[in-house]
Amino acid sequence: MRTIFSGIKPTGHLTLGNYLGALGRFVDLQHEALCVFSIVDLHAMTVEHSPDRLRELTREAATLYLAAGLDPDVCVVVRQSAVGALHAELTYLMECTAYVGELQRMIQYKEKGRGRPKTRASLLTYPALMAADILLYGTTHVPVGDDQKQHVELTRDLAVRFNRTYGEVFVVPEMMDAAVAARVMDLQEPTKKMMKSTSDDSLGQIRLLDPPDVVRRKMRRAVTDSDGVVRVDRDGKPGLTNLLEILAAATGEESVETVAARYASYGQLKRDTADAVVAVLEPLQKSYADLAKDPAAVDAILAAGADRARDLGTPYLAAAKEAMGVG
Ligand code: ATP
Numbered sequence: 001m002r003t004i005f006s007g008i009k010p011t012g013h014l015t016l017g018n019y020l021g022a023l024g025r026f027v028d029l030q031h032e033a034l035c036v037f038s039i040v041d042l043h044a045m046t047v048e049h050s051p052d053r054l055r056e057l058t059r060e061a062a063t064l065y066l067a068a069g070l071d072p073d074v075c076v077v078v079r080q081s082a083v084g085a086l087h088a089e090l091t092y093l094m095e096c097t098a099y100v101g102e103l104q105r106m107i108q109y110k111e112k113g114r115g116r117p118k119t120r121a122s123l124l125t126y127p128a129l130m131a132a133d134i135l136l137y138g139t140t141h142v143p144v145g146d147d148q149k150q151h152v153e154l155t156r157d158l159a160v161r162f163n164r165t166y167g168e169v170f171v172v173p174e175m176m177d178a179a180v181a182a183r184v185m186d187l188q189e190p191t192k193k194m195m196k197s198t199s200d201d202s203l204g205q206i207r208l209l210d211p212p213d214v215v216r217r218k219m220r221r222a223v224t225d226s227d228g229v230v231r232v233d234r235d236g237k238p239g240l241t242n243l244l245e246i247l248a249a250a251t252g253e254e255s256v257e258t259v260a261a262r263y264a265s266y267g268q269l270k271r272d273t274a275d276a277v278v279a280v281l282e283p284l285q286k287s288y289a290d291l292a293k294d295p296a297a298v299d300a301i302l303a304a305g306a307d308r309a310r311d312l313g314t315p316y317l318a319a320a321k322e323a324m325g326v327g
């Protein structure tokens with residue numbers, strides 16, 4: 001049986017990138033496998049953070065998971081820190097499996113931390129926590145965006161190394177690529193990935209809770225190019241190609257080229273892309289507004305999710321400790 005694990009860090013308001021690369025796919029996958037979808041709040045502390053904001057963003061993300069259509073009777077929705085003891089303990093075993101050199105080679109560490117005086121130690125060891133998150137549940141498949149590929153590969157290396165050294169304990173997981181829009185780009189700087197932690201309310205980033213008029217305005221102002229030809233070209237026409245990918249992903253089209261062939265003008269493409277995104281976000285926002293009225297109900301769902309996650313993870317942690325000679 002397939003087991004799927006994935007998570008999103010509550011480091012900012014969730015974006016369209018998080019939806020197309022992760023959350024929207026979780027909703028489709030929940031019926032296909034045993035799924036654990038986590039709000040990975042421990043990961044949100046690897047950079048400077050405010051405790052109150054972290055709590056708020058965690059609640060917002062959990063509510064968005066449910067609003068997007070994750071059904072807590074079908075999949076496990078869990079706040080990582082609610083089962084933090086398991087994740088942290090397995091992280092330590094992963095830190096005893098990983099090498100400093102391989103952690104230092106991670107792009108995220110190089111970009112956000114290396115050489116800076118106040119880089120938190122946890123930013124370097126972050127991939128060990130991520131490996132623990134995945135391996136704790138016997139995960140076979142990890143649906144993540146393109147940017148997480150390197151971390152999933154490291155997780156595989158650690159699982160293989162652990163199993164070879166101490167005996168077969170962990171399942172070696174596979175990454176599941178998104179068909180389209182595996183990397184949604186910033187609308188203003190289309191050579192950079194859209195990310196939730198960049199700046200507060202930038203024009204380049206569509207948030208899942210942006211009202212329709214804001215989505216339309218941001219799409220209208222999206223940076224493209226001046227040659228006027230609609231064609232898929234990631235390097236030469238990154239802004240335009242990003243719009244095509246967003247439109248394809250939001251409407252469930254498999255081929256970006258087919259979408260491109262239907263357009264002769266940038267204006268029409270921008271309008272249709274905005275409409276498609278609004279059509280995805282409107283029902284989600286309606287459902288979010290309802291759920292947000294009853295935070296106690298969301299808490300109860302998270303508490304039940306933590307119980308299920310603990311049951312699933314405990315045997316893997318126990319087996320790993322036993323194999324390593326502790327516990
Ligand atoms: P941060 O700025 O804190 O790193 P983020 O937007 O990159 O935030 P993460 O929490 O790092 O979000 O990643 C959550 C999931 O969303 C991962 O599966 C990641 O691959 C996916 N994801 C993030 N950004 C994008 C994007 N622009 N396009 C597609 N998938 C994305």
Ligand code: MG
Nearest residue numbers: 009147195196
């Ligand atoms: Mg990220």
